[in-house]
Amino acid sequence: MATTVSLEVRDANPTKALREFLARLLTEGLAGGVLAGKHLSANGGPQGAVMPTLVTDPALLETTDPLAPSFPLNAARLVSRLTRGEGEGSLAAVLRPCEVRAFTELVKLNQGAMDNVILIGFDCYGAYPNADYPRFIASRAPDEATLAFLAAASKGLTDGEGYTLARACKACEHPAAGGADLNIGLFGVDTGQRLLITANTPRGEGLLNRLALSDTDPAHAQARESALEELIAARSEYRDTMFAETATATESLGKLGAYLSNCISCYNCRAACPVCYCKECVFLTDVFDHKPWQYMGWARKNGQLRMPTDTLFFHLTRLSHMSLSCVGCGQCSNACPNGVPVMELFRLVGDRTQRAFGYEAGRNAEEAPPLTVFREKEFAEVTGGTD
Amino acid sequence: MNKSYDALVVGAGIGGIRAALDLAETGRKVVLTDTRPHIGGLLAQLDYQFPNDHCGMCKMLPLTERDSSSQFCMRKGLFHKNIDILLHTDLLELSGEPGTFKAVLSRQSSFVDPEKCIGCGLCAEACPVSVPHEFNAGLTQRTAVHLPVPHAIPNHYVVDLDSCERCWQCHDACPTRAIDFRFSERKDFRILVASPRPDAAERLAGWFKHQNFPFLHAKTGQEALDTLAKDETIRLLVIDVRIDDPDAERLLERAQEIRPTLPVVASCPPEREHEARALVDLGARDYVVGPLNPATLVPWLDKLYMRLVSEERIEVDVAAVVLAAGFDCYDPGDPLHGAGQTLGYGRLPGVVTSLEFERMCSSTGPSGGRLARHDGQELKRIAWLQCVGSRDLQKKADYCSSVCCMISLKEANLARKRTFGRKGGPAECTVFYMDMRVFGKEYQSYRDTAESNGVRFVPARLHTVLPDPDDPAALRVQYVDDAGRITTETFDMLVLAVGARPPKAMQRLARAAGIETNEWGFCATDYFEPARTSRVGVFAGGAFGQPRDIAESVIQSGAAACNASRLVNLFAPIKDRGPEPEPRYRDVSREQPRILAALCSSCPTLDRALDVDDLARRLEGVESVVRVMRVDNACTGEGWKAVAEAAAELEPNRILIGACMPYAYVPRLRELGAAIGLNPALMDVVDVHSLVMGAMSTKHPTDAAVRERAEEDVFTRVHMSLMRLMGADPSPLPEPQEVTRAALVVGGGLAGMTAAMAIADHGYPVTLVEEAEHLGGTAMKLRRTLSGQDPVRFMEDLVGQVTRHPNITVHTDARVALSMGRAGRFFSVVSLDEGSAPVEHGVTVLATGGHESRIYDYGFRVHKSVLTQLELEQRLASGEIDASALSGVAMMQCWRSRDEHRNYCSRVCCAGMLKNLLLLKERAPDLPVYVFYRDIMSYGFSEQYYTKAREAGAIFVRYSPENRPQVEFEDGRPVITAYDPVLAAPIRVHADLLALSTGIEPNENWELAEIFGVHLDANGFFQEADYKWRPVDFLKQGVFVCGLARAPGSMGETVASAKAAAQRAVRVLSEKRLVCGSVVAEVRDSLCSRCGRCIDVCPYGARSLDLDRDRIVVDELLCQGCGSCAAACPNGASVLRGFTDVQVMSVIDAALGNLPTPRTAPAPAAATPESDPEPATAAPDAADTGPTEDPA
Amino acid sequence: MAPATEHADAATAKAPEAPRAPAAAPAPAPDPRAQALEAALDEVRHMVAGCMQCGTCSASCPNQFAMDLTPRRMWRLLLHGYADEVMDSKTFYLCSSCYGCTLRCPRGLPLTRAMAALKRASILRGGPGQRRHGAFYATFVDNVRRLGRVNETDLMAHYFVALRDPLAPFSFMPLGLRMLAKGKAGLHGSPQRGRLGPLFAKVREMEEKP
């Protein structure tokens, strides 16, 4: 049974309590550095993106605000960089659940290691798309905006004038970070009073022991569980509607073509994707360095050729490569300059492929990616039952 | 001057192929012959082989220097640069001494010129003959001119002269004039007839006026001899046995002296046939019995003529000979020895042999693999009857054929698989047996699986087989069950598990090779050295000396090859062999692709089917093609010369040949490459004929649409090949690796010492590491063999030889502590008493042995009266046990074997039991001996000792694992209670001694497995690369396994596996540098994210992450070019040479006609049929059609 | 040869009661008749020692249906040392020497000869079983010797006398009547009478010579 402790919140400011918690990790030598979202301009404002920042000096945690509803990029790849190869000291990373899951996938692909990092996840209400966040924060002070968000989100009120929660978040049925060492509980919790911290791993347990925080009232944990369930139910419903819409919109290859017709082959989606771990996408290598006569040949076949080419090919290939690892963070859609609903497509297909292999991206670091293993007797239906 | 080879291998079945490859891979030149017109022997007819019920023959192909041999299914054929294959060829004579043998071979003609035959089949269509087809075990018919096997490539027709009716229609039908019956040379075929009959020659000349043979006549023997002496143009001598002065025998002898190669035939009146037969024994080729008449004589003599003028006598010098002619299947229909009569074989169509059943299961068989009763009804109940023609003294077969039990299990599996999913459920399978001999490594579990799948095992012999009165197509069979009740059952089919017999021509072959045969007609071999025959320098491979399964045959051939190689080495040591001239290839890596394409037009097929000029014009328009030339004879030297000349002129850096049967040309490409200095990896051959052959024979070739279609097909295929070639990587292969030419052998028992000796005899230093204080291992504990040899002396001799061998360093009391590196270059550390010693070596042989299991049960180690068979053997030898003082001995087989404890048969226990039993009975004939057993595994020729044991009066009591004998002790003497199934009653046996067959266990191997990066099987034996085809290899190259560490076996079998392993090791050591294949994986490091997926999927462990350099590296020798890594890599950082993304994708483009070509260029609308869709189907939904990706 | 086996549990055993032969207790007085019998049985044991109990003999025997022991079990009993059970059985007397088993035995054992040897041993041994089972056999041979061929009526008459069973004729009556009706059995004499006498005499002479 996982241990859950209570982190006392003073001044009704959970962000501050979280900062203090992180500062303790640094000052007590439990972590050599903290990676967490931080307001880079103290005043917030339109330019006030919240970027993951690696802080080693506890004094500099003052604008750190992991709970801010801003999600400019999936930090899993940053943690991957910080943990690949031989690490120096240990790192604490405060991540959204989808970031934790993405990182878990990357670890399976040898792109990072769990050994030297404490993963701290939190109950995630979601975040605004990059374009919306400035409109959300407007001219408010960062903490004020975040507290307002938490208060509103706990009542299910996230959308406002000019800003709506990202669709990926609305459809996310994994709002809690089950795979992280520690998870900060917010759902159903009176965050003006306390935050709940749950240890999911032995390492998390050890950490909580060292920090000697008081156990929580089981009622608080229970309340959180119920709130989580409710949230998941709502999001699953949203997700299913989204799946149905997307499935209809892409029910044929022709429609899929139309769906992707705005794609300009900028490959931003793959650059933003946390689990697209290739150093360079194959579509950017010489393999797709076509000769002029090839283009002409293709054009001649039907009399015309859409340029840039290989759009559908690219997305289908990326689906075959990454849909099994897709954690649904939505950064692909966030990154698309032309508003192609990439996330919806990947979530839809990822759901299908992951289900087909009984796999769930990011669930467990021990679970082998489906294409790296096989059994002698399986999927007999693929070959019509013959072997 | 004779062509000379290092070795002659007779028999191109699996055994012969293994031996030939083993020798060829070490650089030895081999001539491989087979009397059949195809390679593969018996296995050509067996599509499925136990214990995995699939083929996998291709796994025998070389793994290093893969390019020097074929890289395709061995059912299609085989080539290796060091092997010459002569089919339809027999060994006539072997003279001379080991090292300098002279072999005389005779190659029969197929009458079809393989260089001209295009396999179109028009000849067979014309042939009026219909005879049973050997390939389908007589279940189908063939014509006289026929394809011997369906899948050989190139697959040429052959004429079976025996069944030919001489109508010559095939000759007239052949479009390429490939069939030659030598009509025109008859007038020069002078025949001398030695007959007292005055008009002999005139009469014959009259009969043969159409053939026009010149006949000469000699009325006396002397006259005949005089004519022969002065007339050298005589081509045939016919001796009438009635000739005198001198008589026929003398005449034959003298004639052979004057003209040793002159063929002689005899003629005789019926009453003097024996004289004619005597002449044949003296060397006459054949005889004919009078009264002669033209209707029979003319075809006979004409066929004889055709054979004589077209058969080829080949003399070769060879240093060593390996005989691997395999075995034939017992024929229950044989009128003399057949068991078919009583079993209904040949009378009832539902009774078939196992070979026939195998063909029925085959896709190339008579029914295309569909199993049915002969009346077309569903096959519901099938029975197998074991030991038909084996273990049968009445059939002169007091031996076990060793393979039939497993074959029947396999066939039962197959039958169930083939009938699976059918409405009535899979066929019910029943096996009637005496002992199920599942003595191979995984065979017991194979049987268990069959049993759990519902195969029924009945320990009984069927006796009566009759048609079922209610259903005449079914069989009613009767047998007596254990309880003695006569039982009647009905089956749809009865499969006779026919045993093995020596090959048909065994006597002739034995005489020609000068070897002795054993009492059953198989090659007589040495007990400790089963690859040795009675003649020095002539070795027995495969199943030639004893019926064996695939794995054992392969091992046996390896041993034979090793012996041959050792002998050859005395005459031409590999070590001193100069480096082969390596062809130098031009570096074209900086050039743009320039492809020369050549289309073969020697056969009229292509021209008839399409407009070749137009095709060539279109191909010339393909990117990178510099010229498309037409070659008259791509299949002959001239044709290749024309290509070479064009290449010299145009300096292309890629060459594509469009011809028929591409496989046949691979060796030619090497030659061409050497001639023009272009790497053969940048050349390819594409089949342009088979595509149009169908069109030619079935459709009217002048139909324009058909011609256009054919042209399109051929164009596309060539285009695809051009694209693949265009993308071929011209950069050089990875630098070959230097080989450390030394070996490490771990284990100093029989296997280790034998392997060490074999390697050391090839001149390579060997380090032999033994854990114990002394060399010897388990075999040292034996006192006697089943057939009476003295293992102690043998072992002592071997230890002496090993200790004295200048190339062997022995470390006793030593262990390998560490090993790293790869094939050709290992570095290991041996820890010794006095510290540790580093060893550099190129190969490792693991021979860590095994031991008799000890399980403390049945009073073992509690009562002195209980002992193991090995202990009994030792005490009998030492005299500690006095047989005559005993009042009764009990023996228990399969003690804690073949069950959940150790689910394998240890193979040697039954022989060990028989050995002790016979010794006891020899010393005390009246001593009661009781043997409790499950199945007696006296496989092969050890069956005779089982017979002897029974005859000596020992009582054998079968028990089942569910009902094991119980042992109690009265005054320390064992009392065994068991159930006798025949008496249907329990019995109690009071004995003085209880000897347990405890089985063989491997020694602790896991640590070594870890050190050398190899695997163990579920029972702790080393896991070989492939049970059947690579029994002494590991997946990791350069490490080999033999002896008990691999699997239990007798001393002879251990020696064989050790030699086979040594031969594999010598294969690596024989190279100064090891070269990888041209289809090999590479890493594009700049793209690689080191995710390790490629490492996970590589089946050979060829990939690893080099931590020092932080990059993925490929061991190009381990890599076999499967491309799994390339498919697993998401971004093409892992690449398989020859199959890069660029290549494959442009091939796909070419396949779909998506690349520009001159014809498609100007008129896109009329390009291909697909681009001209029906309006109705083309626009069902607006969203689906239009240019959906139109940026506008 | 000292049999060392016994039935563990005679109650459950279907085979006849086993004599508990002491492992090392030879018969005290060597009776020449018993010795001859033992030698005769040893000869049979030797003939069938190679038996693998495959059951082909039992299956191929046309008279097996009437036998009390199947041939296979009989050989087995003999090898196990149960001579009395074998001698008491009528199996070997029912052998009609068709040679079916000998022809088909995969071990090539001389089974028909073994059957004949058992008959001889049985005569040597005597006893009530022999009289009962041997009666027909002896009558048959005698019938042939006297008449030159089998006369069914005469045969049966002598057989009934030899059986010393007053009820036996009645059990054969229906069959006898049917045979009479079909003319398969008659009372007429045989023209071959006595023709085989010299043959029998010669055989006896040969047998009596050492």
Add this chain to the structure above:
Amino acid sequence: MERFEPTIVAFVCNWCTYTAADLAGTARMIQSPNVRLVRMMCTGMVDPKYVLKALLGGADAVLISGCHPGDCHYINGNYKARRRVKLLKEILTGFGVDERRVKLTWVGASEGNEFAETVNELVEDIRELGPGETSRMMVI
């Protein structure tokens, strides 16, 4: 009205199915001329890209065929292929590509008639389905 002749790209393994295809070819068992054989060393090397490329390039169906399970020349390539094909089918069927357009089979070296049967069946299936969508689309 001319019958629709589907174009099929067949990725066949060098060892088993290519031999079977040869056998079927020499025995002239294949009725459809539109099967384009692409020889691969092993089904385990058939990159999903290739299948997609063929389908997007206008193939009406893709056939992948190799050694029977347990018979792979490269030990286990066919097992890996089976997972990849499973994945592709999951992806493509969602986009309205009929499952039958991507076919994986095991065909042993001597099973020429099985290969012909497989191809002929596939041709029939595809005739029934009609041309693939991409043959009418301008996509590469």
